[in-house]
Structures are given as structure tokens and as C-alpha cells.
Amino acid sequence: MNRSLLSFSIAFFFAATGYLNAQGLSQDIARLNVFELSKAPSSTSPEEDEEENEWNLSDSLYHIPSYELYRSWNNKRVHPYKFDLSKMSDTVMIALAVDSCSFVAPFIGRKTSDFGMRRYRHHYGVDIKVLTGDPILSAWEGVVRISHYDRDYGNVVVVRHNNGLESLYAHLSKRKVQCGDWVEAGDLVGLGGNTGRSTGSHLHFEVRYLGEPINPNEVIDFEHGLLCYDTLHLNQEHFEYLKELRAIKYHRIRQGDTLSGIARRYGTTVSALCRLNGIRPSTTLRIGRSIRYN
Numbered sequence: 001m002n003r004s005l006l007s008f009s010i011a012f013f014f015a016a017t018g019y020l021n022a023q024g025l026s027q028d029i030a031r032l033n034v035f036e037l038s039k040a041p042s043s044t045s046p047e048e049d050e051e052e053n054e055w056n057l058s059d060s061l062y063h064i065p066s067y068e069l070y071r072s073w074n075n076k077r078v079h080p081y082k083f084d085l086s087k088m089s090d091t092v093m094i095a096l097a098v099d100s101c102s103f104v105a106p107f108i109g110r111k112t113s114d115f116g117m118r119r120y121r122h123h124y125g126v127d128i129k130v131l132t133g134d135p136i137l138s139a140w141e142g143v144v145r146i147s148h149y150d151r152d153y154g155n156v157v158v159v160r161h162n163n164g165l166e167s168l169y170a171h172l173s174k175r176k177v178q179c180g181d182w183v184e185a186g187d188l189v190g191l192g193g194n195t196g197r198s199t200g201s202h203l204h205f206e207v208r209y210l211g212e213p214i215n216p217n218e219v220i221d222f223e224h225g226l227l228c229y230d231t232l233h234l235n236q237e238h239f240e241y242l243k244e245l246r247a248i249k250y251h252r253i254r255q256g257d258t259l260s261g262i263a264r265r266y267g268t269t270v271s272a273l274c275r276l277n278g279i280r281p282s283t284t285l286r287i288g289r290s291i292r293y294n
Contacts, residue, residue: 066164092234150170155172171204
């Protein structure tokens with residue numbers, strides 16, 4: 001698909017959905033923010049100048065990393081995408097390093113929890129032991145998409161990178177960037193902490209492509225703080241684990257729910273629910289939490 005056709009397709013998508021609200025992306029901050037880049041007046045008519053200075057599709061394609069790939073920019077939801085890469089058929093070449101300045105380890109420390117199944121749930125990143133206040137750095141250059149407090153992640157920062165990846169930094173004690181900030185590899189994005197659903201000060205770090213989690217150990221050697229490869233050959237094998245995970249079904253707990261009622265609803269038993277979720281028959285069910293039933 002040529003670039004003009006791609007641009008028209010993206011323009012039609014947003015015209016139809018109204019998904020991107022550029023005005024809502026602007027924030028007052030000290031460092032370079034891509035959404036505060038204004039165009040110089042080129043006419044004597046204020047109305048024409050105002051129209052020319054409005055953020056448009058060309059601005060998004062030029063200033064937002066990998067915009068032509070994602071076709072969206074959401075600074076409200078940490079995980080807004082609906083791609084399914086467990087069905088991808090091609091191999092994507094992702095440049096992790098083009099020179100010695102392309103990558104900086106977010107933090108070099110001891111891993112306390114790895115990518116994979118953990119206590120009946122899948123852990124989509126790695127946890128690295130940090131002290132509260134330790135500097136957490138951006139792995140690659142890019143633009144901050146998320147910088148806010150989340151119930152689970154606590155203080156969380158997500159950076160969209162030029163290579164198509166997004167990196168996530170969670171449980172921070174403080175965030176040092178805002179949405180729209182341009183960051184270089186090695187720039188400070190926050191300070192280590194223990195916010196959100198966390199039982200001790202640590203960095204929860206994720207690497208995602210089109211919203212789908214990649215095992216960070218296949219990208220970064222955390223022991224030495226180095227990249228595993230200069231180029232990541234991303235294919236279906238990296239997302240094979242998602243097929244099994246997506247076959248698992250969960251029930252979101254509502255007021256009045258009981259284990260016996262949930263068991264009857266899904267044709268299972270209380271003992272099976274307890275085994276799948278690591279709970280007891282006497283466990284209090286918390287409204288809003290999810291419980292696995294298959």
C-alpha cells in the first residue's frame with residue numbers, strides 16, 4: 001500500500017470514529033512535548049492561522065512514533081489495543097539498536113519475578129528489585145503515551161518507541177514525565193516505588209508490540225543490562241503462549257455472587273474453582289475481581 005493510500009485510510013478511520021482528540025493530548029510541561037509544537041503563522045488572517053495550527057493526521061504521522069502501524073493514540077487506557085498476534089503469519093524485523101546510544105537498561109538489578117505463570121495468573125513482565133527513589137530510565141527513545149496512576153500498576157509510564165515497541169514501567173513512587181513528552185534512551189521516566197498492587201518496592205517492566213506482551217527476557221539480558229540482539233525477529237512463536245491463555249475463561253465477581261452459585265452457572269464445582277484460583281471455600285469474594293472457571 002502506498003503512503004498516500006495509507007494516509008487516506010487512516011484519515012477515514014479517525015473521521016468515522018472520532019477516536020483521536022488531539023486537543024485532549026496537550027498538557028503544560030517543561031520538557032519538549034510533541035503536542036505543543038505549534039506551526040508558524042503564514043497568513044494575515046487569524047481564522048486561517050487557527051485552521052493551519054490545528055493538529056492533523058500529517059502531524060500524527062510525523063510526530064508520533066509508529067503511528068502508521070498503530071493508527072491510534074490513547075493516553076487514557078494502558079492497554080487499548082485489540083490485535084491478536086497469536087495468528088500472525090509474517091516475521092517482523094524490529095531494530096532494537098542502530099548504535100551504542102539506542103538502548104539503556106531501565107534498571108540493573110535482581111529479578112524477583114519473571115515472565116510467565118505466577119500464582120494461577122500470567123505475569124506479563126519482569127519484576128526487578130529497586131529501592132524507593134531509584135532512577136528508572138526509558139529503554140529506547142520515543143514519546144510518552146501514558147503517565148498516570150492506575151489501580152493495579154500504581155504510578156505507571158508507557159512509552160511508544162520508533163521501532164514499534166511500547167515499554168511499560170509500573171509501581172513507581174513518582175512519575176517524571178507527562179503524556180506527549182519526547183524521551184531519549186536513558187532519560188529518567190520515574191522513581192522506583194511500591195504503588196498499586198505491589199507487596200514491596202520493585203519495577204514491573206513490560207515490552208509490548210501492538211499491545212501484545214513479549215517476554216522481556218527475549219529482548220534484554222537483565223543480568224548485564226544489555227540487549228540480547230540488535231534486531232528482534234518477531235513472529236508467531238513469541239505469542240504462542242497467548243493461545244492457551246485466551247482459552248481460559250473468567251467470571252467477574254458481582255454483588256451477591258458465591259462460589260457455589262458461580263460453580264452452578266458454569267457447570268463446575270466449588271473444589272475445582274478453588275484449585276484453579278488458589279483459594280479456599282471460605283475465601284471472601286471481592287466485587288470487581290475475576291475468578292477463573294475452566
